[in-house]
Amino acid sequence: MINKKLFPAFVLLVYVLGAASCKTDKLVPDVIESNKSISGTWAIASATQNGRELINLPNGMTHLAEFKITFTDDGKYTVENPVPFIVSGNGQYKFNDPQYPFDIAFTADGAQAPVKSTFLSPNVQGDRRITLTFSPGCDKNVYKYTLKRTN
Amino acid sequence: MIRHLRSSRKKLLRNLTLGMLILLLSNCEFFINSLEQPASANAGDVITAKLDMNFQTQAGPYTNRIVIGILAPRAWKLGQNQNVKITYSGDKGTGTFVPIAANVVAAKAKNNENWATRMKNRFGVGPNYIDDMEWVPFWTATAITTLQNENVHAVFNIQMKVGVDGANTSVKLGYVVCNDSDGIGDADITLSPVKFADCLEVKGTGDLIDFCNPSLTSLTPTKALDNDFQTINYNNSLVDTQLKGLHELYLCATAHTSDGKDISICTQAETSKMMETDPNQFQITFWPRKFFNLTAGQSITDIDYFITNKAGTLKVGYGNTDVPFKLKFVCE
Numbered sequence: 001m002i003n004k005k006l007f008p009a010f011v012l013l014v015y016v017l018g019a020a021s022c023k024t025d026k027l028v029p030d031v032i033e034s035n036k037s038i039s040g041t042w043a044i045a046s047a048t049q050n051g052r053e054l055i056n057l058p059n060g061m062t063h064l065a066e067f068k069i070t071f072t073d074d075g076k077y078t079v080e081n082p083v084p085f086i087v088s089g090n091g092q093y094k095f096n097d098p099q100y101p102f103d104i105a106f107t108a109d110g111a112q113a114p115v116k117s118t119f120l121s122p123n124v125q126g127d128r129r130i131t132l133t134f135s136p137g138c139d140k141n142v143y144k145y146t147l148k149r150t151n
Numbered sequence: 152m153i154r155h156l157r158s159s160r161k162k163l164l165r166n167l168t169l170g171m172l173i174l175l176l177s178n179c180e181f182f183i184n185s186l187e188q189p190a191s192a193n194a195g196d197v198i199t200a201k202l203d204m205n206f207q208t209q210a211g212p213y214t215n216r217i218v219i220g221i222l223a224p225r226a227w228k229l230g231q232n233q234n235v236k237i238t239y240s241g242d243k244g245t246g247t248f249v250p251i252a253a254n255v256v257a258a259k260a261k262n263n264e265n266w267a268t269r270m271k272n273r274f275g276v277g278p279n280y281i282d283d284m285e286w287v288p289f290w291t292a293t294a295i296t297t298l299q300n301e302n303v304h305a306v307f308n309i310q311m312k313v314g315v316d317g318a319n320t321s322v323k324l325g326y327v328v329c330n331d332s333d334g335i336g337d338a339d340i341t342l343s344p345v346k347f348a349d350c351l352e353v354k355g356t357g358d359l360i361d362f363c364n365p366s367l368t369s370l371t372p373t374k375a376l377d378n379d380f381q382t383i384n385y386n387n388s389l390v391d392t393q394l395k396g397l398h399e400l401y402l403c404a405t406a407h408t409s410d411g412k413d414i415s416i417c418t419q420a421e422t423s424k425m426m427e428t429d430p431n432q433f434q435i436t437f438w439p440r441k442f443f444n445l446t447a448g449q450s451i452t453d454i455d456y457f458i459t460n461k462a463g464t465l466k467v468g469y470g471n472t473d474v475p476f477k478l479k480f481v482c483e
Contacts, residue, residue, distance in 0.1 A: 052371070136379065137482075
């Protein structure tokens with residue numbers, strides 16, 4: 001129970017503390033955000049088709065566990081043991097914004113135009129993951145692959 | 152509480168008496184003696200079905216309209232464009248049936264539903280396997296009077312245009328007959344007998360829409376291309392196939408490519424083995440481009456497939472026949 005006389009003083013204190021807490025330093029520090037690097041070899045940690053998890057199916061059916069994609073900092077990628085994916089061959093990749101990418105475009109060697117996928121890079125238990133969303137077959141079939149680094 | 156029980160008992164008694172009275176007053180039993188209907192037709196043809204009927208009245212006289220409902224695929228639009236013409240002839244002379252408007256509440260309706268809904272609620276789609284059908288109701292243009300202990304014979308001549316959608320279809324059409332005051336009750340079949348015809352094959356174009364046969368296999372996703380993961384589900388307990396009771400099943404498939412080649416994969420290997428996800432429920436998920444080892448420029452238009460045993464000696468196909476199941480790669 002708060003004493004009735006003390007109550008106005010308490011309210012004032014809360015107000016002052018609240019107002020003081022609004023004074024902020026710069027939210028964004030003066031450093032330049034580095035370009036995101038995804039160089040390295042990645043494998044599939046999770047794969048869904050229309051929300052249905054495929055990675056739990058026998059690998060003899062899906063071959064998802066064998067899939068590997070290697071990105072290099074010079075903008076190239078190579079695919080091993082392909083599965084339904086954004087592109088079917090090796091080629092080049094490009095972020096829409098190297099600092100804050102939210103989509104990634106793949107141009108397979110010999111392809112006329114790039115194919116885009118949304119790009120997310122969440123941290124899972126300290127590991128960076130990449131999540132790509134795309135439709136390799138019918139437009140209505142949406143796949144979401146989450147990749148993890150193999151090394 | 153006791154008063155409540157008493158009053159509900161009273162209500163029950165009253166309702167029972169009322170029910171008995173209605174039954175006595177309008178007991179008019181129908182009998183479908185026979186149904187004749189062709190076994191096949193071309194899409195767009197007019198076929199003739201004949202219902203040989205008797206209706207008996209114990210009391211009477213009654214003056215009622217006779218109601219008939221026909222169960223058919225929704226896509227046939229039997230209720231529209233005079234796609235159906237029904238006449239009767241017999242002891243009460245000849246006459247015609249006309250469609251019952253959708254705003255007419257059915258006799259014995261539970262929630263003021265119309266005749267089509269009442270028939271659907273009572274009989275569903277009968278022995279058909281796809282619930283994309285409708286009951287289309289008609290009644291005699293005029294009421295018919297029957298006398299006490301009369302046993303009236305009549306033949307209903309039903310001409311209907313089948314398969315106006317042009318699709319290959321197999322379906323078991325249904326027929327229900329009643330009068331417009333007894334309607335269709337929840338349990339009785341003497342006042343509203345129903346009859347389902349044997350499977351009618353309507354030859355049209357495109358994939359067969361099969362209402363008659365249970366589906367041994369199903370696809371996930373239902374629409375896909377060869378660059379999608381495709382799952383084929385197989386139900387090994389639906390009917391007694393040669394594979395009944397077996398737990399090691401395989402996919403045996405032939406892909407037809409856009410460049411006119413047939414690629415057959417029918418070895419019982421790890422890659423074609425089906426997984427038993429639930430007892431007697433099997434499933435295989437594959438990437439058709441890899442499964443059939445396509446080259447870069449090739450694409451698959453459709454696949455014919457069977458489910459086989461481990462030795463590859465027993466095969467089950469479409470509708471438990473030796474005709475393969477078909478899978479077409481289209482998005483729409």
